[in-house]
Amino acid sequence: MCGPAPLPGAFPVQSTPRVRVYLACSLDGAVAGPDDDLSFLADPGPADSPAADAEVLRFPDFLAQVGALLMGRRTFDVVAGMGVEWPYGDIPVLVATHRPLHDAPSTVQAVRGPIDTLVARARTLAGDADVYIDGADIVRQALTAGLVDELCLTIVPVVLGRGALRLFDGVDAVQPLEFVSSRRFDRGMLQLTVRPRR
Secondary structure, rough: OOOHHHHHHHOOOOOOEEEEEEEEEEOOOOOEEEHHOOHHHHHOOOOOOOOOOOOOOEEEHOOOEEEEEEEHHHHHHHHHHOOOOOOOOOOOEEEEEEOOOOOOOOOEEEOOOOOOHHHHHHHHHHOOOEEEEEOOOHHHHHHHOOOOOEEEEEEEEEOOOOOOOOOOOOOOOOOOOEEEEEOOOOOOOOEEEEOOOO
């Protein structure tokens, strides 16, 4: 796979807040297997894979730049059902849903409306920080509406095949993108940063 070499200092704090996507997916573009199975993330490569590039953007470093998160209900249910500590700390989280949220952390609220309204609300909550969008359906809506500034995709070297939840299925039109950087992750993964061409 070709792309620009890693850029020195590729992840400084930006002066203009961005709407960003940070996801892991399979080589065939799936973010989950059948029945929301995420086991493909657990062991993506042999233990002796090369070490990660120093410029890889780790999730905690990404979250440190985030002021609000917008996710879909399906994603919320998967994360909430993992049986682990809520991974987003005290970051305000908006969940796009028409159903009540039960036993959600105090930082989480249910919202509804068109995608541009939801992203605008998340931007208001985020202030001078970035907005993080998570969940295949929400990402597709935001990308189609021209609301995404950057996608950071960690590619796991596996093909999930039939029945998997694919990130870009249902995108309504061609979305021209440009590669910003590519980085080798440890255990065989590759991290790509891309931005819409505008």
